[in-house]
Amino acid sequence: xxxxxxxxxxxxxxxxxxxxxxxxxxxxxxxxxxxxxxxxxxxxxxxxxxxxxxxxxxxxxxxxxxxxxxxxxxxxxxxxxxxxxxxxxxxxxxxxxxxxxxxxxxxxxxxxxxxxxxxxxxxxxxxxxxxxxxxxxxxxxxxxxxxxxxxxxxxxxxxxxxxxxxxxxxxxxxxxxxxxxxxxxxxxxxxxxxxxxxxxxxxxxxxxxxxxxxxxxxxxxxxxxxxxxxxxxxxxxxxxxxxxxxxxxxxxxxxxxxxxxxxxxxxxxxxxxxxxxxxxxxxxxx
Amino acid sequence: xxxxxxxxxxxxxxxxxxxxxxxxxxxxxxxxxxxxxxxxxxxxxxxxxxxxxxxxxxxxxxxxxxxxxxxxxxxxxxxxxxxxxxxxxxxxxxxxxxxxxxxxxxxxxxxxxxxxxxxxxxxxxxxxxxxxxxxxxxxxxxxxxxxxxxxxxxxxxxxxxxxxxxxxxxxxxxxxxxxxxxxxxxxxxxxxxxxxxxxxxxxxxxxxxxxxxxxxxxxxxxxxxxxxxxxxxxxxxxxxxxxxxxxxxxxxxxxxxxxxxxxxxxxxxxxxxxxxxxxxxxxxxxxxxxxxxxxxxxxxxxxxxxxxxxxxxxxxxxxxx
Amino acid sequence: xxxxxxxxxxxxxxxxxxxxxxxxxxxxxxxxxxxxxxxxxxxxxxxxxxxxxxxxxxxxxxxxxxxxxxxxxxxxxxxxxxxxxxxxxxxxxxxxxxxxxxxxxxxxxxxxxxxxxxxxxxxxxxxxxxxxxxxxxxxxxxxxxxxxxxxxxxxxxxxxxxxxxxxxxxxxxxxxxxxxxxxxxxxxxxxxxxxxxxxxxxxxxxxxxxxxxxxxxxxxxxxxxxxxxxxxxxxxxxxxxxxxxxxxxxxxxxxxxxxxxxxxxxxxxxxxxxxxxxxx
Numbered sequence: 001x002x003x004x005x006x007x008x009x010x011x012x013x014x015x016x017x018x019x020x021x022x023x024x025x026x027x028x029x030x031x032x033x034x035x036x037x038x039x040x041x042x043x044x045x046x047x048x049x050x051x052x053x054x055x056x057x058x059x060x061x062x063x064x065x066x067x068x069x070x071x072x073x074x075x076x077x078x079x080x081x082x083x084x085x086x087x088x089x090x091x092x093x094x095x096x097x098x099x100x101x102x103x104x105x106x107x108x109x110x111x112x113x114x115x116x117x118x119x120x121x122x123x124x125x126x127x128x129x130x131x132x133x134x135x136x137x138x139x140x141x142x143x144x145x146x147x148x149x150x151x152x153x154x155x156x157x158x159x160x161x162x163x164x165x166x167x168x169x170x171x172x173x174x175x176x177x178x179x180x181x182x183x184x185x186x187x188x189x190x191x192x193x194x195x196x197x198x199x200x201x202x203x204x205x206x207x208x209x210x211x212x213x214x215x216x217x218x219x220x221x222x223x224x225x226x227x228x229x230x231x232x233x234x235x236x237x238x239x240x241x242x243x244x245x246x247x248x249x250x251x252x253x254x255x256x257x258x259x260x261x262x263x264x265x266x267x268x269x270x271x272x273x274x275x276x277x278x279x280x281x282x283x284x285x286x
Numbered sequence: 287x288x289x290x291x292x293x294x295x296x297x298x299x300x301x302x303x304x305x306x307x308x309x310x311x312x313x314x315x316x317x318x319x320x321x322x323x324x325x326x327x328x329x330x331x332x333x334x335x336x337x338x339x340x341x342x343x344x345x346x347x348x349x350x351x352x353x354x355x356x357x358x359x360x361x362x363x364x365x366x367x368x369x370x371x372x373x374x375x376x377x378x379x380x381x382x383x384x385x386x387x388x389x390x391x392x393x394x395x396x397x398x399x400x401x402x403x404x405x406x407x408x409x410x411x412x413x414x415x416x417x418x419x420x421x422x423x424x425x426x427x428x429x430x431x432x433x434x435x436x437x438x439x440x441x442x443x444x445x446x447x448x449x450x451x452x453x454x455x456x457x458x459x460x461x462x463x464x465x466x467x468x469x470x471x472x473x474x475x476x477x478x479x480x481x482x483x484x485x486x487x488x489x490x491x492x493x494x495x496x497x498x499x500x501x502x503x504x505x506x507x508x509x510x511x512x513x514x515x516x517x518x519x520x521x522x523x524x525x526x527x528x529x530x531x532x533x534x535x536x537x538x539x540x541x542x543x544x545x546x547x548x549x550x551x552x553x554x555x556x557x558x559x560x561x562x563x564x565x566x567x568x569x570x571x572x573x574x575x576x577x578x579x580x581x582x583x584x585x586x587x588x589x590x591x592x593x594x595x596x597x598x599x600x601x602x603x604x605x606x607x
Numbered sequence: 608x609x610x611x612x613x614x615x616x617x618x619x620x621x622x623x624x625x626x627x628x629x630x631x632x633x634x635x636x637x638x639x640x641x642x643x644x645x646x647x648x649x650x651x652x653x654x655x656x657x658x659x660x661x662x663x664x665x666x667x668x669x670x671x672x673x674x675x676x677x678x679x680x681x682x683x684x685x686x687x688x689x690x691x692x693x694x695x696x697x698x699x700x701x702x703x704x705x706x707x708x709x710x711x712x713x714x715x716x717x718x719x720x721x722x723x724x725x726x727x728x729x730x731x732x733x734x735x736x737x738x739x740x741x742x743x744x745x746x747x748x749x750x751x752x753x754x755x756x757x758x759x760x761x762x763x764x765x766x767x768x769x770x771x772x773x774x775x776x777x778x779x780x781x782x783x784x785x786x787x788x789x790x791x792x793x794x795x796x797x798x799x800x801x802x803x804x805x806x807x808x809x810x811x812x813x814x815x816x817x818x819x820x821x822x823x824x825x826x827x828x829x830x831x832x833x834x835x836x837x838x839x840x841x842x843x844x845x846x847x848x849x850x851x852x853x854x855x856x857x858x859x860x861x862x863x864x865x866x867x868x869x870x871x872x873x874x875x876x877x878x879x880x881x882x883x884x885x886x887x
Contacts, residue, residue, distance in 0.1 A: 114810075
């Protein structure tokens with residue numbers, strides 16, 4: 001048999017391929033994405049833009065809103081930083097040490113992903129209430145955990161931990177053990193090796209984890225409201241204020257707070273991403 | 287058996303995928319014998335494609351992989367289960383993998399995977415067998431064995447076979463005809479003898495046979511190489527040329543009119559032979575030749591050499607001698 | 608015994624393990640234990656009696672139904688999106704992937720809010736919905752929509768990186784052997800991603816059954832009608848009916864534990880067949 005090829009150009013959106021089904025799958029995916037995500041989000045933007053910049057500013061400077069945003073972002077940041085510290089230790093212990101129950105411990109890290117937030121909320125509230133197992137310990141010293149901003153902090157630590165552990169773990173696993181050995185042969189102590197050779201390449205991953213934990217914490221609702229106490233100006237988080245506004249049928253106010261939250265989150269995440277990109281370049285760890 | 291030979295990025299694999307229908311041509315037609323296959327879908331072309339990475343279905347056993355092309359046929363043309371079983375056994379026998387039918391691809395060696403891929407492609411009784419770098423991912427010894435085995439298989443089954451390679455030894459040894467591709471263009475197609483002895487273009491002359499390109503000039507029947515002059519081949523027209531010198535072209539002589547003097551710039555002993563690097567003049571690329579070990583050469587020594595074949599191509603263009 | 612400069616001393620090592628274990632016990636394990644202890648605090652019969660209630664039962668049915676709609680929808684989307692994105696080349700792919708992940712970075716409350724703004728009485732499409740006599744907000748369709756939104760990326764994001772990594776060569780091989788497109792998908796693509804698919808479905812289902820914030824905003828908390836299990840937990844808890852609240856919560860916690868076990872099994876047994884970026 002002979003094969004002959006003899007020498008009508010065309011340009012299309014998708015690179016031509018022998019595989020079928022691009023049109024239908026792409027079409028369905030885009031339609032579904034638009035209906036479920038893009039159009040509803042556009043409704044939020046449209047509603048908020050109806051208020052104008054002045055209208056949003058009025059909402060943003062309302063003292064109760066300022067206090068709620070302050071609580072939400074401040075506590076979230078504090079919880080994310082706490083998780084950076086403990087999360088890094090947990091990731092280190094899980095990847096570097098072998099001890100009985102390690103796999104079980106590894107699996108429990110994902111509990112906050114799997115446990116419904118309302119369940120976590122009532123459990124944490126019960127546990128840290130003055131009558132609860134842990135709350136009672138602190139009640140003796142007259143320290144209140146639940147129904148205060150500390151309660152919010154506890155819930156946000158719970159919700160954010162896996163983000164840090166799960167972003168640091170793979171990086172730690174892929175870290176070449178030879179660089180540690182090289183450091184040791186050059187006369188560094190273990191402490192020097194860990195702080196100067198091991199930790200720097202982990203920083204970008206820790207930052208990513210912190211960013212994710214922070215973003216999740218800012219928006220968190222279910223696990224917080226049961227333990228927070230929800231006192232305006234004191235322990236009221238921004239998402240709760242949105243719900244309150246909605247219950248008063250103040251759609252405009254709710255939309256404005258939502259947009260402000262999204263905007264602040266976006267700016268902070270952008271800053272974290274830039275910092276992370278900068279550190280990655282500085283530390284040469286792409 | 288046709289080999290598509292060329293450096294990487296020359297369009298060999300693209301051409302193979304075009305034949306298979308995995309890429310669509312922007313222009314032109316594709317003919318299988320006299321039938322226009324340009325608009326046939328991949329499945330309708332009935333080609334047997336052996337992918338470079340083998341593309342075995344990792345979740346299917348060896349037998350399931352081989353039977354796949356038969357099982358996916360529409361009910362009308364699908365062979366019975368017993369027939370499929372028989373065919374699979376036959377193919378396993380052909381590729382010498384009896385007893386491995388239940389293995390998963392991940393449990394096979396590279397050479398075994400290659401043969402499963404081949405059996406799978408042959409199962410559909412293809413009109414043409416297409417092989418993309420069939421030995422690319424294998425180590426040297428397995429490569430040599432499989433090469434010989436594939437040639438025998440081809441002689442036995444007589445499939446029209448098209449294979450892509452960047453290894454000229456492989457192409458020249460295995461194929462009946464070789465097509466040389468360069469930057470998406472066909473440079474030459476012909477038997478290995480044609481390609482080696484009568485390169486059609488300067489690219490082919492430079493690409494096959496470890497040739498070295500040396501700038502040269504022809505004036506009034508005299509060939510100038512660097513600062514040396516020898517008679518040009520009879521009938522050679524004047525101009526600037528690229529002279530392609532293969533190791534086998536260089537013959538050591540005791541001096542004559544046509545002799546060039548060459549300086550030994552390096553000597554290496556490789557097994558029974560001695561390889562000498564010769565310079566025909568200041569600033570010219572060196573030519574490496576092979577000599578029997580008894581030639582005791584020293585670095586810096588001068589030799590008289592003659593070119594058995596003079597291959598000249600107008601600088602940088604496609605032209606004959 | 609390895610050199611002291613190559614690893615920590617055993618004191619440091621056990622100290623770090625103690626910190627990690629202590630932290631995880633205190634923050635993660637103890638809350639789950641509390642759920643079951645509280646649920647059973649008045650004995651098994653009181654625990655079981657909590658489920659002998661119409662509102663509780665209808666909450667369970669609603670939660671199961673919502674997940675039964677939301678998960679298959681997102682499964683279809685995940686497979687379609689992954690096929691188009693991983694097997695083809697087109698401009699704007701990175702943007703599309705980021706858009707798919709968008710619901711993960713939006714507060715559950717806002718996720719509910721957007722549907723209220725769209726379909727609520729004062730919403731963009733509110734008058735239209737009213738004239739058609741279709742109720743979405745404070746009704747089951749709203750709950751389904753909000754659940755679909757918050758669980759939107761789960762399956763797609765498991766499949767996309769894995770299918771990208773696997774490339775198209777096996778599919779091409781199947782096509783050259785004469786298989787049809789659908790056949791190729793069913794016999795080659797699907798078996799190659801089955802564990803990742805199961806993994807995504809598992810996580811998607813856990814979130815769909817457990818979602819609280821988004822559903823709370825659109826539900827209207829009508830007992831026996833628009834109350835899902837997590838919302839019912841809230842109502843019972845706020846009514847100081849702690850045993851019943853924790854009893855319903857224990858079902859959800861059980862679901863979470865089953866999910867975790869399934870997830871861990873998949874990671875241990877088939878970790879290499881899940882996407883490298885599976886952890887999130």
